[in-house]
Structure formats: C-alpha cells, structure tokens
Amino acid sequence: MKGIYAYIVRRLLLAIPILLGVTVLIFSIMHLIPGDPLDYVLRGRPVTPETLQLMKEKLGLNLPLHVQYLRYLSGLLRGDWGESIRTRVSVLTELSSRYVNTLQLAVLGIAISLLIGIPLGVIAAVKQNSVFDYLSMIGALFGVSIPGFWFAIVLIMMFSVGLHWLPASGNDSVLCYIMPALTVGLGGTGFVARLTRSSMLEVLRQDYVRTARAKGLRERIVVYKHALKNAIIPVITMVGIQFGYLLGGTVIIEMVFAWPGIGRLLVVAVWAHDIPVIQGCALSFTLIFILISLTVDIAYAYLNPQIRYE
Amino acid sequence: MFKRIEKAHGHVDELAEVWRRLKKNKASLFGLLVFIFMPIMAIFSPYIALHDPIEMHLDETLLPPSWKYPFGTDDFGRCIFSRVVFGSRLSLEVGIIAVLIAMIFGVLLGLISGYFGGKLDTLIMRCMDILLSFPWIVLCLLIVTILGTGLVNVMIAVGIGTIPEFSRLVRSEVLIIKEKQYIKAAIATGASEKRTLFRHILPNCLASIIILATLTIPGAILSAAALGFIGMGAQPPTPEWGRMCSDGRAFLHNAWWISTFPGLMIFLTVIGLNLLGDGLRDALDPRLRA
Numbered sequence: 001m002k003g004i005y006a007y008i009v010r011r012l013l014l015a016i017p018i019l020l021g022v023t024v025l026i027f028s029i030m031h032l033i034p035g036d037p038l039d040y041v042l043r044g045r046p047v048t049p050e051t052l053q054l055m056k057e058k059l060g061l062n063l064p065l066h067v068q069y070l071r072y073l074s075g076l077l078r079g080d081w082g083e084s085i086r087t088r089v090s091v092l093t094e095l096s097s098r099y100v101n102t103l104q105l106a107v108l109g110i111a112i113s114l115l116i117g118i119p120l121g122v123i124a125a126v127k128q129n130s131v132f133d134y135l136s137m138i139g140a141l142f143g144v145s146i147p148g149f150w151f152a153i154v155l156i157m158m159f160s161v162g163l164h165w166l167p168a169s170g171n172d173s174v175l176c177y178i179m180p181a182l183t184v185g186l187g188g189t190g191f192v193a194r195l196t197r198s199s200m201l202e203v204l205r206q207d208y209v210r211t212a213r214a215k216g217l218r219e220r221i222v223v224y225k226h227a228l229k230n231a232i233i234p235v236i237t238m239v240g241i242q243f244g245y246l247l248g249g250t251v252i253i254e255m256v257f258a259w260p261g262i263g264r265l266l267v268v269a270v271w272a273h274d275i276p277v278i279q280g281c282a283l284s285f286t287l288i289f290i291l292i293s294l295t296v297d298i299a300y301a302y303l304n305p306q307i308r309y310e
Numbered sequence: 311m312f313k314r315i316e317k318a319h320g321h322v323d324e325l326a327e328v329w330r331r332l333k334k335n336k337a338s339l340f341g342l343l344v345f346i347f348m349p350i351m352a353i354f355s356p357y358i359a360l361h362d363p364i365e366m367h368l369d370e371t372l373l374p375p376s377w378k379y380p381f382g383t384d385d386f387g388r389c390i391f392s393r394v395v396f397g398s399r400l401s402l403e404v405g406i407i408a409v410l411i412a413m414i415f416g417v418l419l420g421l422i423s424g425y426f427g428g429k430l431d432t433l434i435m436r437c438m439d440i441l442l443s444f445p446w447i448v449l450c451l452l453i454v455t456i457l458g459t460g461l462v463n464v465m466i467a468v469g470i471g472t473i474p475e476f477s478r479l480v481r482s483e484v485l486i487i488k489e490k491q492y493i494k495a496a497i498a499t500g501a502s503e504k505r506t507l508f509r510h511i512l513p514n515c516l517a518s519i520i521i522l523a524t525l526t527i528p529g530a531i532l533s534a535a536a537l538g539f540i541g542m543g544a545q546p547p548t549p550e551w552g553r554m555c556s557d558g559r560a561f562l563h564n565a566w567w568i569s570t571f572p573g574l575m576i577f578l579t580v581i582g583l584n585l586l587g588d589g590l591r592d593a594l595d596p597r598l599r600a
Contacts, residue, residue, distance in 0.1 A: 021440035025452075032456045145581035147532055149539045150555055150573030153562065157570075161563045248447035252536045256559075267540050270451050278455055285448045293443075 007301045015290055022286050026279050027072045031065070033275070041085055076283070082276035084269075091280035094265060099284055101171060102261035105184055105250050106288070108177065110239065112185025113192045113246075118235065120189075121196025125231075126223055128201060136193060143190020148249050152183045152256040169258035180257045188239075188246050195238055199231040206230075233304050240296030244289050331593035338589020344582025352399040359392035364547040372565045382567035384557065386547075390567060393549035394575050400550050401579060404465050404534040405527040411469025412530075413523055416476020417515075421507055423477065424484025435481070438474040446471045446533060454542045461544040468533045472526055479522055483515040521591045528583035535576050551576050 038055060047055075056062050060071050075081065081091040120140070124133040159179065160168035167176050203209065204227055212222045251263030258264070266281035268274075332338055351358060360380070361367075367387030375382045381390035423434040441449065453467035487493060488511070496510045537543045538552025546553065551572040558568030 017436065018439055018443050021436065022443055025440065029452055029455060034458075141581060141584060145528065145532075145577060145584050147535055147539075147552070147555070147573060147576045147580070149536060149552070150569070150576065153555060153559065153569050153573065157562050157566055244442070244445040248445040251445075251447045251451075252539060255540050266448070266451060270455050271541065273455070275455075278452070282444070282448050282452055285445050286443055289445055290443055 004298070004301055008298055011294060011297055011301075015294060019287075019290065022290075023073060023076065023283070024069065026282050026286075027069050029279060030275055033273075081280045081283075084274055084277045086269075086272050086274045086277070091276050094277060095262060095280055095284050098260055098262050098265055099288070101259060102250055102254070102263060102285075103288065104177075105180055105253070105259065105261060106243075106247055106292075108181035109184030109188055109246055109250070110243070112181060113188025114239070116185070117189045117192025118196050118232070120193040121235075122200055122223065122228060122231075124193070124197045125200030125204060133197075137197065140190040140193040140197075143186050143188075144194070145190075146186065148183050148187060149252050149256050151186055152179065152253055155179045155183065156256075171259055176257075180253050180259055183253050183256075184246065184250055187249060188242070191242060192235060192239065195235050196231065199234050200227060203227045203231040229303075233300065236296060236300055236303065240293050240300070243292050243296070247285060247289055247292075328590075328593045332589050335589045335592065337585045338593075341582045341584070341586030341589055344579060345586050348398055348402055348579060348582075351395060352402045355396045355399060359389070359395045361389035361392045363393045363396040363549045364388065372561065372568075374565075375567055381571040382565065384554075384565070384568050385561060388547075390554075390571050393554060394551070394571055397549045397551045397554065397572060397575065398579075400461060400544060400548070401531050401535070401576070404461065404468070405531040405583075407465045408468040408530040408534065409472065409523050409527050411466060412472030412476050412526065413519065415469075416473040417480050417512075417519060419473070420477035420480025421484060421512065424481040425488060425503075425507055425511065431481075434477065438477055441471070442474050447536065450533065450537055451542070454537070459542045459545065461548070461550070464534050464537045464543040467537070468530050471533070472530060475526060476519070476522060479518055480515055483518055484511055487511050487514050517594050521587070521594055524583070524587040524590050528580040528587065531576065531583070532580055 038052070038059075038061065041055065041059070060068050063071070079092060081095070083090050084094060087094075117140075120136045124136045127133050155166075156168045156179065159166040165175075166179055167173070170176050171180075204223075209222060209227050212226045213219075217226075250261065251266060253259065254261045254263035255267055262281050262284055265277065266285070269277035269281060332342070360378075365388065367383065367389075370379075370383055370387040371385050373379055373383040373387075379389050379391060381394060383389060384393075419434050419438075423431045444452070449471050450464070450467040453470060454463055457463040457466065493506065493510055496506050501510065534543060535550075535552030535555075538550045539556045541553070541556065544550035544553055546557075554572035555569045555576075558565065558570075558572075561568050
C-alpha cells in the first residue's frame, strides 16, 4: 500500500506545471483580445485622463507582463479572482454559488454512463454477435452520435411540452435533475459501453479466463470476477481522459435547461465580454477536470499495482 | 481469386483489399452512403432546395410540414427544408477545415516531437497536456473570446482543440518508425533530416493519420454545431444547423419541426461518419479493431 502514497504525491507534483501553464494561458486572454484591456472594463463610458491613469494603476496594467502575471497568480492564491465587469460582484462569489450545480450534473452524468454502459458492454461481449450485442452497439453508436443539445430538446418536447411530467428548466426539485443528468450521461454511456465491450472481448480470450473456466467455475464468476476486474482498467482510464468531453457537454446542457452552473455563467460572460468571469469559469472548469483526472489516475493505480512502481 | 492475383502489385491491390473488407461491414456502407450523399447535397444545394434559404414569407410563418414546405417553416416563414439543405455546406466545411487545421499543426508538432526528442519533445508535449487539461468547449470559448464569434473562428477553435490528438498519435508512430532499419539506412545513405522526416517517416504514418482524421471529423461537426447552438458560430440568417436548433427552442410547444429537422440532420451526418470511420479503421488497420 505504501507505493500508492508515493504515486499520489508524484502525480500531484506533476499537476503543478500543468496548472501553471493553464493559468498563463487564462491570464493571457486579457492581453490577446484585440484593443486595450481597459476598453472592456470601461465599455465606452467617458472618463478623464486622470481616472484612466488611476484605473490602469489599480488594475496593474502599466506594469511589465510578467509582473502582471505574478500579481494575477498571487491574487488567485489569496482568493482574489477579480470582479465581474457586468455585475461588480466578486468572481469567486459568483462561482461558489454555482460550481456545486455543475459538479452534481457531471458526477450524475458519469454515474449514469458507468451504471448503464458497463453492464451493457459486458453483456454485449459475453453474447458476442447476438441480437443483444447488435442492438446495444447500435444504441451505443446512437449515444455517441446524438448532439446533446438536440437530445435535450427532444426530451423537453416529449416530457415537458407533451406529457407535462418533468419541468423544462431550473434545479429546484429532484424532478429537475432527471433530464439534464440523462443528457449528460447519454454520450458517456455509449462511449463506456463500446469500450467495455471491446475490452471484455480482449480479456475473455486470455488464458487465465480459459483456466478459470476449465477449473469448472461458474460462468458468472468467470465473467464478473476474473474477466471484468481486468477489463475495467482501460475503461476507467479512458473515462478519465474523456471526462473533459463530458464536462464540456455540461456547458451546453446547462444552457438548454437553464441550469444555474458554471457553464451557463461562462457562456453568458462570453456573450457580454466579461473577461474576469470568463477567466474564473475557465479556471474552475479546468480545476474540476484536473481534480477528477487525478482521482481517476489514483483509482487506476489502486486497481493496477504495476503502475505504481513505474 | 485469379483476378486478385493478377493485380497483386502496388496500390490498386491495397485499395481493392480495403474496399473488400469495408464492403463486408453493412454498417460502414451506410456510413459511406452518408459520406457520398453529404457533399452531393452541399454542392447541389441550389438545385435540391425548394426555396431561398433566407427568403422570408411573413404570411406563411410556423407552418407544419407540407408538400410545399417538406420540413415546415420557421417564425420568419423561411423554408426549413431549404435551410437544412444549405446548412450541409457549412457543416461539411467546418468539419473538414477544422480537422485540416488540427492535422497540419498536429502532424508537424508530432513529427518534430517524436523525431528530435529531448527538450523540444518535452516542451511540445507539455503544451499539448495543457491544451488537453481544458474541457474542449472551455478552450473553444476562450479562443472565441479572443477572436470573436463567427463560423471561421469556430473552425479555428475546434481545430486548435483537436491538435493534441494528432500530435500525440504522430509522435508515438514516429517513435516506432524511427527505430526501423529502413530509416537508419536512409540516414546512413546521407538523406537530410527534412527528407527523412517527410519522405520516409511521414508516408508511413499516413494510414493512422487518415483514420484519425475520419474519426475526428464527426466530433468536429458536433462541436461546431454545439458552439453554433450557444450563439458563438454563424450569425443569423445563416442556415447553420446548431443555430437553427437553438432558434426553434422558443417554439417547442407549437412548432416542433423547427428544432427537430436540423438536429436530425446533425445526428444522421455524425452517425454516418462515425460508422464510416469505424469501418475504415477496421479495414485499414485490423490491429486497432475495437
């Protein structure tokens, strides 16, 4: 078990340069947008040259770029993420009320993809070339090919407009979670099912599975204890890698269902050119992403002892 | 059988073999059909469409599907069918150009990274890691913030987001090919680095690059449609599928057809291209068979 702690520490240390790179990129948006960064703050309000100079100094825009970056970085660490140009509210306050909602949606989405995708893939692999195999793989292909926003619209038309069963927007009751979570989970389900199937097919051909069967173990035990335990490893890794895609999907889905998460905040900020909010949202999305990748990597190291000693 | 042996030389036979394997898979044939049908629809849009895609008929708004308007009309009385037909041009353009951008930069970076190794390799791969640590849409939105909204900027954004996939693939291929005898022979006979890279190594990566390109085009189309949906892409009245889906949201209770048909087209296009990509991968490189 000792190896795993060393692995976690090493993995955490590896995340630091990536995080720094991410902050450099996010910091530089301010200077990459065409025109003077101050134009975006002032939005055409008339100001005297003295006020302009004062604002420049307050925002540190007259300092050399690397000093500005260090100021930005130390601000991030001190919890000063700037304030929204539009609402004048601190970015961290805006984010803190919303990120739980996004996280909920993302975690529910992953849970749905794993809970439906893995059994579907396992059964498809065990009954390779059967009707069930074909049907579930067609279903999986549908899952990865349907545009999430369109699936969401179809759900709304069916269950909100047509049947009046589920609310079309908001997040104030349990019923509100059903359609957004399903939509987020859909693409992931297809992806997980396809991956589990191919991984299982590979493992079922291995000698140790044949040995287990030859020993006279029940097929159930062979499939779920011997084969699935090994087949699940690549699935977990890929889910970690694909998580960014899933998280990206939540942005769109939050827009469709008027879900009060970071994704919606981000899109509205992009519309309004509210740079500090854009930076804050991008950073928190990336932080969530890196955190979950880390968790998945650690889970992977836990499942596969070989990786710890690499 | 004899025919195949007669022609058993060069590319003709290889292509025939790929076609033979592709043909066995009925699903990828459907994909191929979509792959052929899409450009035809895009090129001949003016002849397929029944009306002008942006012409308004203010006395014929929100009409359900009929013979005159097969997919109905929207709130400006525009023909959804014609808009969908013209929209195929944009989707195809976005998919191909975004992947081309990703391919050109990704392949170059991958070649350099894999061939020269060392600090350059570390630097390039760390940059790719940083790009990959953004959820795709966040990266796209940052790029759109810098460049502004519009279809071309969406292509660039989606393209940049796809660069790491190509550079990682090409790098890993180069690392393997670099060690092959024929590359050592080429270097020993005095081939320049440029020649070794582009005449000897690159052609041997081509199969994987083509497979990855076909596999990433549907994703690029989906991403671009999603960006269009949230208003970052083509601006009205351009008939872009994602945007059309979004515009129809205000009429879900009385005009389901506005959002339904453009979304269905995205779905069919993406599923077709996915099937073709899977089929091609299996036919070109059985090692990768999923």
